[in-house]
Amino acid sequence: MHTHFTIDCVIYSFHEGQLKVLLTERNESPYSGWWALPGFFVNKYEEMEDAVARISYEMTGLKDIFMEQLAAFAGVKRHPEGRILTVAYTTLIRFDDVKNKVKPVTDYMRQANWFSVSELPELAFDHQEIINLSLDKLKRSISYSTAPFELLPDKFTLTQLQQVYEEILRKKLDKRNFRKKIMNLGYLKELNEVQQHVSYRAARLYKFDKRKFAKLFSQE
Amino acid sequence: MHTHFTIDCVIYSFHEGQLKVLLTERNESPYSGWWALPGFFVNKYEEMEDAVARISYEMTGLKDIFMEQLAAFAGVKRHPEGRILTVAYTTLIRFDDVKNKVKPVTDYMRQANWFSVSELPELAFDHQEIINLSLDKLKRSISYSTAPFELLPDKFTLTQLQQVYEEILRKKLDKRNFRKKIMNLGYLKELNEVQQHVSYRAARLYKFDKRKFAKLFSQE
DNA sequence: TTTAATAGTGTAATATTTACACACTATATT
């Protein structure tokens, strides 16, 4: 009638054209030395949302990131000591905002690192399964979520946006059709600025307009 | 680091044109005498899926129903004794299959009864919140889920199907457009049978073709 | 036979999706 209770975090970012997930190297038995999702035990009198904030910080050094619940995983056989119920949370962050800040502030993990979701090492516990479920959800919800814009910098090119879509959907899209469709949605603001420091024709930059996006999905 | 662990079940059916949810009257403190989702504690060495089957049976008398996970709820203040973490599960069943069988087989609940989701009594704990989340999910996923057919009998009329859609989406649909669209999807089989015992023009019956439905969503 | 209740059906206008290829531009290199 009691169970251990943990939180695991699936933290995505986008870098060099690839969807990345943040993993930590465990320093504790079981699975010591294995890569795993950042996660830890919830305290007795701690609200789940507070635990998510605390644990994501302790395991990765990242602060103030908003996480959304994915699902609960509770296999009795996940751990020799008996059941450990974990609730998985997901978030998406801008790689550039955090690139040098990702470092555990606890001894439970030795290091943290970004891995391309298509080239993951063998993971501890059922963490691969958790990631798979989370990728499915991301794919299904992409058309009505702000996910792509949470992964990109404030100003981005349409090619970058298309790459994010292609990574999440795991398929190539047609450039002209993609641009037509995304611009038609009306929540991208075209800027009078272009990319800097590229050795080819610089692409125009765009911004995401949260308000217009919200309006689009408010009434329906 | 430990928590109580329960399962709560959100069980829907469709009857007399309305989406119904199955509630149980509690016979235990706290909230004794209140209506609540059928739910109970998970045993120490019990797999979560087994607990779902056992608890849904004990609280409602229903056997062999497949439930899908909705989310975990874990407020510290849900219960005076401290945190009780509950994982909510959802299912959809055919009203006619179960109409006389719904009865708790435990003393923890006094009775079970169907309520229209638009006219619920005040519920114990945060159960209204759980139902709201579940209704949202049902709405969002209706176009790519088998939900409407799980609520209907094996043979059904297009009007019944449209009513299910209207209840889940909470809006009226145009009859001609609805029929055009649903028939175009190609997974309804038209039967050479009509409704019996109706005091007006009998409607044609249809069946849901699972295979064709699955094919439709397999490759994409 | 009439009434009441629901079943069943089509079309035109508009919007969305798909398939598809080449010229343009900025920089780096010689």
Next chain:
DNA sequence: AATATAGTGTGTAAATATTACACTATTAAA
């Protein structure tokens, strides 16, 4: 100055899907 490189930016026609909209047909009961 000329050229190579690498990625940007753009249009159209065909097919498909969506929307708005109203009357006739059928059955059983009165």
